[in-house]
Amino acid sequence: MRRSLRQAQQRATDASNASSNEIDEIDESKVLTLSHNPKAPRKRLARAPETRSDVSPSEDDDYQSPERETSNKKRKITSRGKNGQKNGNLQIFQRLFSVDGVVSDIPPCQLPQRIHNIDYHRPLLLDSREGRDKLLEWFDSVSSHRSMPWRKPWIDPRIDADNPGLLREKLERRAYEVWISEIMLQQTRVAVVIDYWNRWMEKWPIIHELAAADGDDVLAAWRGLGYYSRATRIHNAAKLVCEDSAMKGLLPSSVDTLVAKVPGVGRYTAGAISAIVFGKAAPMVDGNVLRVLSRQLGLLGDVKTDKSVIDILWAAADSLVKAVAGDSFDEEIYSAAEEQISDRPGRWGQALMELGSTICTPKPDCEACPISTSCRAYGEGLRFASTRGLAPPDLHAGLNHGKSPDIEDLCSFCKPFEEVAQPGDDGDPEIIPVSKKNAASRSKARPRMQRQATLSAFFTQSSESKETTNSIPTELAPAGLSAIVDHARKFPVKVVKKAVKEQETLVCAIRRSDGRYMIHRRPQKGLLAGLWEFPSWIVPEDYENTTIAYKRAAELHASAALDPTLKSKSLTHPKLKYVGKLGSVPWLFSHLKLTMHVFLFEIKCSKNEFDALPSPDDRWSDSVESESMGTGMRKCWDLVREANCD
Numbered sequence: 001m002r003r004s005l006r007q008a009q010q011r012a013t014d015a016s017n018a019s020s021n022e023i024d025e026i027d028e029s030k031v032l033t034l035s036h037n038p039k040a041p042r043k044r045l046a047r048a049p050e051t052r053s054d055v056s057p058s059e060d061d062d063y064q065s066p067e068r069e070t071s072n073k074k075r076k077i078t079s080r081g082k083n084g085q086k087n088g089n090l091q092i093f094q095r096l097f098s099v100d101g102v103v104s105d106i107p108p109c110q111l112p113q114r115i116h117n118i119d120y121h122r123p124l125l126l127d128s129r130e131g132r133d134k135l136l137e138w139f140d141s142v143s144s145h146r147s148m149p150w151r152k153p154w155i156d157p158r159i160d161a162d163n164p165g166l167l168r169e170k171l172e173r174r175a176y177e178v179w180i181s182e183i184m185l186q187q188t189r190v191a192v193v194i195d196y197w198n199r200w201m202e203k204w205p206i207i208h209e210l211a212a213a214d215g216d217d218v219l220a221a222w223r224g225l226g227y228y229s230r231a232t233r234i235h236n237a238a239k240l241v242c243e244d245s246a247m248k249g250l251l252p253s254s255v256d257t258l259v260a261k262v263p264g265v266g267r268y269t270a271g272a273i274s275a276i277v278f279g280k281a282a283p284m285v286d287g288n289v290l291r292v293l294s295r296q297l298g299l300l301g302d303v304k305t306d307k308s309v310i311d312i313l314w315a316a317a318d319s320l321v322k323a324v325a326g327d328s329f330d331e332e333i334y335s336a337a338e339e340q341i342s343d344r345p346g347r348w349g350q351a352l353m354e355l356g357s358t359i360c361t362p363k364p365d366c367e368a369c370p371i372s373t374s375c376r377a378y379g380e381g382l383r384f385a386s387t388r389g390l391a392p393p394d395l396h397a398g399l400n401h402g403k404s405p406d407i408e409d410l411c412s413f414c415k416p417f418e419e420v421a422q423p424g425d426d427g428d429p430e431i432i433p434v435s436k437k438n439a440a441s442r443s444k445a446r447p448r449m450q451r452q453a454t455l456s457a458f459f460t461q462s463s464e465s466k467e468t469t470n471s472i473p474t475e476l477a478p479a480g481l482s483a484i485v486d487h488a489r490k491f492p493v494k495v496v497k498k499a500v501k502e503q504e505t506l507v508c509a510i511r512r513s514d515g516r517y518m519i520h521r522r523p524q525k526g527l528l529a530g531l532w533e534f535p536s537w538i539v540p541e542d543y544e545n546t547t548i549a550y551k552r553a554a555e556l557h558a559s560a561a562l563d564p565t566l567k568s569k570s571l572t573h574p575k576l577k578y579v580g581k582l583g584s585v586p587w588l589f590s591h592l593k594l595t596m597h598v599f600l601f602e603i604k605c606s607k608n609e610f611d612a613l614p615s616p617d618d619r620w621s622d623s624v625e626s627e628s629m630g631t632g633m634r635k636c637w638d639l640v641r642e643a644n645c646d
């Protein structure tokens with residue numbers, strides 16, 4: 001029986017390699033350097049064997065194998081600073097997230113001080129197979145609720161092990177489907193993406209058809225999703241993947257190769273493809289997962305801009321997915337195969353994302369959470385609730401035991417709690433921003449402990465001496481749950497958004513006698529890359545803001561589009577006739593608030609006159625409706641169309 005299992009696994013591995021050995025040269029070269037030690041203890045094999053870290057997809061996340069870490073230590077340290085900090089972080093990650101790392105029995109932090117050492121952030125799930133299974137079971141029970149068409153059963157290579165051609169075809173299609181869905185989901189809600197994805201797959205069901213598609217058709221299919229440069233990048237990447245003699249249309253299976261060879265694929269998308277399609281233990285960490293993990297680890301940091309915090313969460317995700325992948329393998333099967341592959345890494349990654357988008361939302365529903373017992377934020381909130389007499393003191397497993405943090409090793413990743421929860425906080429997690437400079441000077445002026453003490457007026461029941469109340473509740477009261485949720489909402493730290501820049505443009509719709517309109521292609525990089533628009537002029541910030549000045553500027557811009565020499569002379573074209581201003585279209589991008597003022601012009605011309613336009617990026621369109629335009633520019637076109645009907 002064991003022998004046949006090993007043979008089946010080996011056939012599956014061979015088939016998978018037959019599909020991807022040409023494209024995974026980075027993986028393969030590294031795998032060849034590995035030596036599997038059959039004498040290694042079973043526990044190490046079952047979870048995340050350290051030797052496998054050499055091919056860890058998280059190498060670019062600053063996580064290194066113990067071997068590398070040792071060699072780092074041997075290097076002569078010539079300077080402190082960034083490198084010293086980086087190496088320090090690597091050592092911390094190694095200690096926190098290795099399979100053999102310290103098992104965390106540290107109780108939840110006491111508020112408001114939140115004094116803890118770095119070991120506090122070892123994910124409790126890492127030491128709880130039961131917790132990991134619970135999350136997977138929960139995901140299996142809800143994964144079909146939102147009926148996402150790209151969610152399909154994992155392609156088990158053992159099933160088609162005897163038909164490598166068919167297996168390759170299936171993997172190629174699946175990888176393509178997941179890739180497109182992940183890029184679309186980066187900027188748009190699931191409910192919106194479903195229609196886009198379905199239409200896309202109807203039009204180009206396989207990557208080879210996308211590669212052969214017309215660029216404007218691809219932009220048109222993307223219209224409404226925003227970030228149009230992504231559509232162009234996907235199209236170019238599809239061509240590259242199909243033309244590449246090694247890939248031949250099949251996306252690589254390893255994170256490193258995906259990131260290195262496929263333009264526009266970063267470590268998140270690469271992780272999703274590697275785990276969901278190829279079953280590899282690769283982390284996939286989007287914004288939702290960062291939020292879930294910051295709460296699970298009790299890491300009170302900025303997950304958007306603080307690289308140390310982002311790195312630690314990626315390293316945590318990496319260790320967790322490896323543990324989950326290892327859960328499904330016993331020593332016999334692992335010994336027979338080079339790869340630990342199964343559906344578990346993909347299910348796990350999607351489970352974390354699903355939890356973050358449905359339960360562990362900015363205002364979490366902790367009562368419904370399948371992994372609340374391993375959640376540091378929940379534990380802290382529960383401890384606080386129990387000091388207020390809103391929860392039994394023994395509800396949380398770690399509440400009444402554990403050791404005090406080592407004062408030498410206090411966590412430097414978390415923000416001081418004082419900056420997040422101000423006295424009188426009613427649960428709104430808005431942070432009062434403190435610049436690094438100010439924070440540093442305040443730290444000098446007031447020691448951390450002293451600063452935290454300023455909140456004691458709010459947390460009047462929080463000292464250890466007051467933790468036991470006279471009337472001990474037997475269950476978690478609704479107010480206790482609210483206190484937990486309010487506390488969890490503080491994770492991760494909110495960042496005050498920068499003010500959105502405002503800009504005005506003059507949009508010049510120029511119609512010639514035969515009804516065609518001049519359109520202009522935007523640059524291939526930047527905002528709305530490669531899309532068509534009516535000739536437009538960005539109004540400088542200090543420009544005279546009057547109706548007459550804007551009309552004059554629009555006339556000059558439209559004239560220059562017909563004859564660029566007129567620009568320097570500030571002359572209007574004699575054949576250009578101003579029809580009128582049609583209105584203004586406000587349009588909001590993530591970083592820009594745009595107001596487009598739409599002007600209509602006509603030129604009286606004979607049949608072939610003006611056919612050749614001075615700019616290669618301009619042309620006449622007899623069907624503006626079908627051009628690849630951004631949604632905002634399309635609204636401008638609506639104004640022009642309405643004017644034509646009047």
Ligand code: SF4
Pocket residue numbers: 292295296359360361364365366367369370371372373375376377378488
């Ligand atoms: S217990 Fe609450 S805060 Fe913690 S992971 Fe679950 S939903 Fe998120």
